[in-house]
Amino acid sequence: MSVEAWVREFARLVTAEAPRLTELDSAIGDADHGANLSRGLNAVVSALDTSSFPDDGALLKKVGMVLVSTVGGASGPLYGTFFLRAAGALGDGFPAAFRAGVDGVAARGKSTTGEKTMLDALVPAAEALAAGKDWAAVVDAAETGRDATIPLVARKGRASYLGERSAGHLDPGAASATLLVTAAATTLGADG
Amino acid sequence: MSVEAWVREFARLVTAEAPRLTELDSAIGDADHGANLSRGLNAVVSALDTSSFPDDGALLKKVGMVLVSTVGGASGPLYGTFFLRAAGALGDGFPAAFRAGVDGVAARGKSTTGEKTMLDALVPAAEALAAGKDWAAVVDAAETGRDATIPLVARKGRASYLGERSAGHLDPGAASATLLVTAAATTLGADG
Amino acid sequence: MKKLINAPADVVVEALAGLAAAHPRLAVDLQNRVVYRADGPVPGKVGLISGGGSGHEPMHGGFVGPGMLDAACAGEVFTSPVPEQILAATKLADGGAGVLHIVKNYTGDVMNFEMAAELAEDVQIATVVTNDDVAVEDSLYTAGRRGVGVTVLLEKIAGAAAAEGRDLAEVTAIAQRVNDRGRSMGLALTSCTVPAAGKPTFDLPDDQMELGVGIHGEPGRRRVPLASAHEAAAMLVEPVLAEIRPDQGVLAFVNGLGGTPLIEQYLLYGEVAALLDKQGIPVVRSLVGSYITSLDMAGASVTLLALDDELLRLWDAPVDTPGLRWGA
Amino acid sequence: MKKLINAPADVVVEALAGLAAAHPRLAVDLQNRVVYRADGPVPGKVGLISGGGSGHEPMHGGFVGPGMLDAACAGEVFTSPVPEQILAATKLADGGAGVLHIVKNYTGDVMNFEMAAELAEDVQIATVVTNDDVAVEDSLYTAGRRGVGVTVLLEKIAGAAAAEGRDLAEVTAIAQRVNDRGRSMGLALTSCTVPAAGKPTFDLPDDQMELGVGIHGEPGRRRVPLASAHEAAAMLVEPVLAEIRPDQGVLAFVNGLGGTPLIEQYLLYGEVAALLDKQGIPVVRSLVGSYITSLDMAGASVTLLALDDELLRLWDAPVDTPGLRWGA
Numbered sequence A, B: 001m002s003v004e005a006w007v008r009e010f011a012r013l014v015t016a017e018a019p020r021l022t023e024l025d026s027a028i029g030d031a032d033h034g035a036n037l038s039r040g041l042n043a044v045v046s047a048l049d050t051s052s053f054p055d056d057g058a059l060l061k062k063v064g065m066v067l068v069s070t071v072g073g074a075s076g077p078l079y080g081t082f083f084l085r086a087a088g089a090l091g092d093g094f095p096a097a098f099r100a101g102v103d104g105v106a107a108r109g110k111s112t113t114g115e116k117t118m119l120d121a122l123v124p125a126a127e128a129l130a131a132g133k134d135w136a137a138v139v140d141a142a143e144t145g146r147d148a149t150i151p152l153v154a155r156k157g158r159a160s161y162l163g164e165r166s167a168g169h170l171d172p173g174a175a176s177a178t179l180l181v182t183a184a185a186t187t188l189g190a191d192g
Numbered sequence C, D: 001m002k003k004l005i006n007a008p009a010d011v012v013v014e015a016l017a018g019l020a021a022a023h024p025r026l027a028v029d030l031q032n033r034v035v036y037r038a039d040g041p042v043p044g045k046v047g048l049i050s051g052g053g054s055g056h057e058p059m060h061g062g063f064v065g066p067g068m069l070d071a072a073c074a075g076e077v078f079t080s081p082v083p084e085q086i087l088a089a090t091k092l093a094d095g096g097a098g099v100l101h102i103v104k105n106y107t108g109d110v111m112n113f114e115m116a117a118e119l120a121e122d123v124q125i126a127t128v129v130t131n132d133d134v135a136v137e138d139s140l141y142t143a144g145r146r147g148v149g150v151t152v153l154l155e156k157i158a159g160a161a162a163a164e165g166r167d168l169a170e171v172t173a174i175a176q177r178v179n180d181r182g183r184s185m186g187l188a189l190t191s192c193t194v195p196a197a198g199k200p201t202f203d204l205p206d207d208q209m210e211l212g213v214g215i216h217g218e219p220g221r222r223r224v225p226l227a228s229a230h231e232a233a234a235m236l237v238e239p240v241l242a243e244i245r246p247d248q249g250v251l252a253f254v255n256g257l258g259g260t261p262l263i264e265q266y267l268l269y270g271e272v273a274a275l276l277d278k279q280g281i282p283v284v285r286s287l288v289g290s291y292i293t294s295l296d297m298a299g300a301s302v303t304l305l306a307l308d309d310e311l312l313r314l315w316d317a318p319v320d321t322p323g324l325r326w327g328a
């Protein structure tokens, strides 16, 4: 299992899906989620290409720091915090690290599930991982959570300003978070 | 013969044709010729409705003053001067009065024929009148002059800023001046 | 997309470079995208910084100068700056008396400023979060209201308090009072176009407008038929008046969103002033212009600030920035 | 057409009413559409007036105040004012030392000001006609060049000269010198929409721009492919530099045409400054903003004024108007 492969795959998916993420953010946000995340993950890939790390924890910490210092907006601190917290808990295994990351997002964002955010994809995935489900089920949990954001009225993030008008749209952060889970399945699942 | 009927008919035609005059002015000017002239001629009609005049000269002088003080732009002083000068020469007959008006336009505008302005319609009409032609020929002279502005490169007025690009468009002032001549034919020609 | 730009990715840095070139008394750290007073920091003075996504010019960089901000950091278009930038701005503003962070209430801005404040160990930091937009329901269970027009007024007034030599707690209290006494509401006639996106954020039919719009191209609270300026003024002023108590008169601020020219802003101001007059609310000061924009969005917002003697005096104090200047 | 207006026919008067309401030190004669100093005329001071079609805000009404104009009259949108208005403005500006008429070189403006000057029997009048637009060929056989950006600079500098107590001949000579030493060039990314017309004056495909455009929605000299800000700066600066001799440095003025936000104006200014720097021309002063607009047109113009010591000193002198304010 290689967390580096995971991060690189996440970067690849986000870059490929950036226009769609921005499109989703146009409907209920400010049309920058794809640009924000791909800018940050480009910087992450550059950092990975030019540094070596004593261990996976150090690598994930670097990923978090690069995201915090290059993404900005809401998703920068949130994804940054995810990786920083996950880095600290990696010793307890991937499910625990993932859970720690998700808890970090909730703490940083003062948010919980059902508010139409990335947590709606992340939390079900964390729970599936904790329950020892296989990767397909983990991805399925994230995707189901993601799609369940569509009817929700946003209560956190920029989409909350739209009130009722936010319903009927998929949350862009839930979409990018699902890519994070998919990337884990493709890379970590390969040898799991 | 009633110069009042002439002016009222001119006002009627301009009001009806205002959108087309503005349209012509959009192509090579600033999209206000119809609005300008109809604003002024509305004011003229109000003045005619509420005043009486000792003679036709006084009436035309009033028309000129109202136009000067309500139209603005290039056409305000030009049409205003036309009527003020025509008023002063009315004692010498309509052709002489018309000629005096046209000379006033040329003097005020420091312009001559062939520069793609209202003079290209006015001068041929004045000449036809002076030559004793019938009204149909006078209108024809104005219309021919008007249409001849199409290929011209403007040298006076706002259209001159377009340089070569002004060619291929009919001059809005030549179009409104032709209405002035048409109105004369309809009203003054009826009893002439 | 028709814009006077080069590559979309370079818009922010190039605009900052232009700002610095045009105003020699401002300096710019292009790496960190921080605009700061070339003569700063002012020893012993409370430092004021703000920052946020770009696309709202002149806010914030154009409000750096004597009597207003000491530094401002610019994020990508509509994207809040990252903690490193905020930290750099904080240090450039720190004259030893502490630094006030002026933060507009957006999740990203709040979180990034929070992280920066956690990192700025040797500087005393206070934070004020503006949330004046009445288009958004005020609720403990949501992200809350956006910070919009009041931010401009707050930066001016708190800047004057700092210039007078007030300490960090006093400047913060005054800033908080401006936020508490001011409310805003906006509407859009067109969407803006984010350079990196290349097309309008939303489509808006010719006969409709977005009421309760923010400054990031996010759609408004509801779409209503295109209204006259007279009706629009009422739609903007009434929800604002429902929330402030202008006992000593107001500062009335009509703001253009970037694509609406001054002739329309003044016309709208006339309607706003007439409406306030009818309600017996004296307008003590006014501000009309494009001060907090949303790229090229056509539209406007109205901010009313319930003045008191001190806020009025601080508003009138000298200010010398590219965006607001008087008495200097 | 999406505008914050009521009836198109009322736009000008309502915007003037809003301007007057927002700026208590200005008064407005709504009948004659004249904005003037509420504390004027200033006895013994040369009066300065200007006027022209509306749609160019803040010019001219927003430039009325100490250190700049004494009065300004507003025509209909893009239509020069009539002699009566100009006469009314002249009288309101007359402090007994004569009045300078600042006229932009458009056939209508020139003729209406001429007629007004003929009517103003008891006031000594001098006239300066601005014609700085290098997009138009300068020729004795045509209407000549348009007056554009230089008008703003001239109103400021001549206003300072009058405030210093110079006499009419001196103020006129200084005004003339500003016109002679300044040149401008503009481009449009979109057409504007005249309220009474209700639709854009011209159509412009997404991939093209109008180069050499004026401020009345008249099409430019030629249509060129949409260019980067870098290329656009060169297209604007080079024809201007071909005509002035900036021996003592320039005042560089980047002007937004109404629909172009400040972020783009600053970005363009950066390109202009870099270009001038490369040519070894020192930029001594700068001005960036939407000061002479064309309703909601997106686009910009560049004006360069070859300064000399006196013009620089007068530029720096205090000015206190809604549109330009410093030192006061």
Ligand SMILES: Nc1ncnc2c1ncn2[C@@H]1O[C@H](COP(=O)(O)OP(=O)(O)O)[C@@H](O)[C@H]1O
Pocket: A025, A029, A030, A032, A033, A036, A037, A072, A073, A074, A075, A076, A078, A105, A106, A108, A109, A110, A111, A116, A117, A118, A119, A156, A157, A158, A171, A172, A173, A174, C078, C079, C080, C107, C108
């Ligand atoms: N408080 C929050 N908690 C968790 N996720 C959030 C929160 N606020 C916003 N988000 C997520 O961030 C996404 C938006 O990210 P992005 O567009 O990059 O930032 P911004 O909203 O600042 O433009 C949203 O779609 C949502 O999933």
Ligand SMILES: Nc1ncnc2c1ncn2[C@@H]1O[C@H](COP(=O)(O)OP(=O)(O)O)[C@@H](O)[C@H]1O
Pocket: B025, B029, B030, B032, B033, B036, B037, B072, B073, B074, B075, B076, B078, B105, B106, B108, B109, B110, B111, B116, B117, B118, B119, B156, B157, B158, B171, B172, B173, B174, D078, D079, D080, D107, D108
């Ligand atoms: N110097 C001139 N001499 C004669 N006619 C002129 C002159 N300048 C402009 N015109 C006429 O005026 C017309 C434009 O009138 P109008 O649109 O009302 O004024 P403006 O150009 O000020 O907007 C032109 O089409 C032209 O016929």
Ligand SMILES: [Mg+2]
Pocket: A025, A029, A030, A031, A032, A033, A073, A158
């Ligand atoms: Mg976003």
Ligand SMILES: [Mg+2]
Pocket: B025, B029, B030, B031, B032, B033, B073, B158
């Ligand atoms: Mg016209």
Ligand SMILES: [Mg+2]
Pocket: A030, A032, A073, A074, C053, C078, C079, C080, C108
């Ligand atoms: Mg954003």
Ligand SMILES: [Mg+2]
Pocket: B030, B032, B073, B074, D053, D077, D078, D079, D080, D108
């Ligand atoms: Mg006109």
